[in-house]
Amino acid sequence: MESGVKAGPMRVLVTGGSGLVGKAIEHVVLQEGGKLEGEEWIFLSSKDANLVDVGQTRAVFEKYRPTHVIHLAAKVGGLYQHMKENLHFLRDNLKINDNVLHTSHEMGVTKVVSCLSSCMFPDKTTYPIDETMIHNGPPHDSNFGYSRAKRMIDVQNRAYFQMYGRHYTAVIPTNVFGPHDNFSIENGHVLSALINKTYEAKEEGTTLNVCGSGAPRRQFMYSLDLGRLMIWVLREYEEIDPIILSVDEEDEVSIKEVVDMIVKALDFKGKIHFDTTQSDGQMKKTASNAKLRRYLPNFTFKTLEEGIKMTCDWFLANHDIART
Structure with a gap:
């Protein structure tokens, strides 16, 4: 079965x-002329279906x-919610992912690209992390339920390929905004x-309180860049192994550098306090x-400062419509 052929x-x-x-992909497809001849795109929200069911x-x-399916749906929350409710994040995400992947298989979907998370990498590891290291040790304890559920997508993708030759793969984005x-x-x-x-x-004219020291370091990526890359993965990337x-x-x-860029973009003149x-x-x-x-040596990312602005x-x- 030649799943890679686009028929x-x-x-x-x-x-x-x-x-x-999802909104970033929609923007690239519909606003930037990213849709190819004969392609049809359907964007589902939780109102259309509860994928836990x-x-x-x-x-x-x-x-x-x-x-084809791009699978982005997940039960997700902030750090402190994950710390309190690891069981709920584990169970709901296991169900969502199994339902989407197995229904895709049963209905003959040619290719599925799922979205994993960089938080699923081992907590104790060497840097930089790459795609071969996902399962090398337990993830950080704060959100182990969500992280383990995300890891299982990779396990399932390999199993669908081994048993049925399905081209189901996954991407691992770093911090998206x-x-x-x-x-x-x-x-x-x-x-x-x-x-x-x-x-x-x-x-309110108050102090900006930032949780933590501002020292943690992250790789931030503007969502429209990720949207373009995910469309490329859907059309061109043929490996089952995930790609970062x-x-x-x-x-x-550092988080402190990000705070400085946000303060500049919003023209905030007040005091900043890092709550250690x-x-x-x-x-x-x-x-x-x-x-x-190796695949896309010349892909240019938007600068962080520009993306934040x-x-x-x-x-x-x-x-008034932003999720706050």
Whole structure:
């Protein structure tokens, strides 16, 4: 069975289509002319189906009959919510992923590209991390439920290929941010939560309180760059093994540097306090994008400063509809 051959028109179903990455892919496909002749794209949100439920998953697949799937849907929260509810994140994500992958298989979907998370890498490891190291040891204890569920997608992809020759693969993005992110101060991604925090401190004339020391280092990627790369993976990448999608190692920055860029973009003039009584989480998770660079040596990422400015501008313009 030659799964890699693109036969006939592509009908792509994107789960989690209303989230940060789904909206980025939608923008690239619909606004930037990224759609090829004969392609059809369907963006699902949680309103269309609860993917924890196998019956609803099957019904939505029968409705749209996709040939290809980009699987982004997940139960996700902020650091502190994950620490409290590891069991819920484990069970719900195991169900979502199994429902999407098995329904895809049963309905003859040619290719599935799932989205993993850099938090699933081993906590005790050497850096930079690459694709071969995913299962080398336990993930960080703070969100082991979510991380383990994400790892199982990779295990399932290998098993579907071994038994059925299915071309189901996965990408591992590093920290993504951009328009349509979750800007919630409690449960949002770190960069977007900081944008909202800075905005509120400016509005209220209060001190900007940052959790932790500001020392942890991360590789941040603008969501539209990830959208373009995921479309490339769907069309061109033929390996079952996952691929890390990330900016280069030298583009890693500290949380303090990110705060400085946000403060500049929002023109915040108040005091900044780093609350060192709060957990820093992992100090670094440096990932290697050497595999991506072998395929796409010339791909240019938006600079972090430019991406932050564009995200802040979007947040200000869409404050009433942004997830806060």
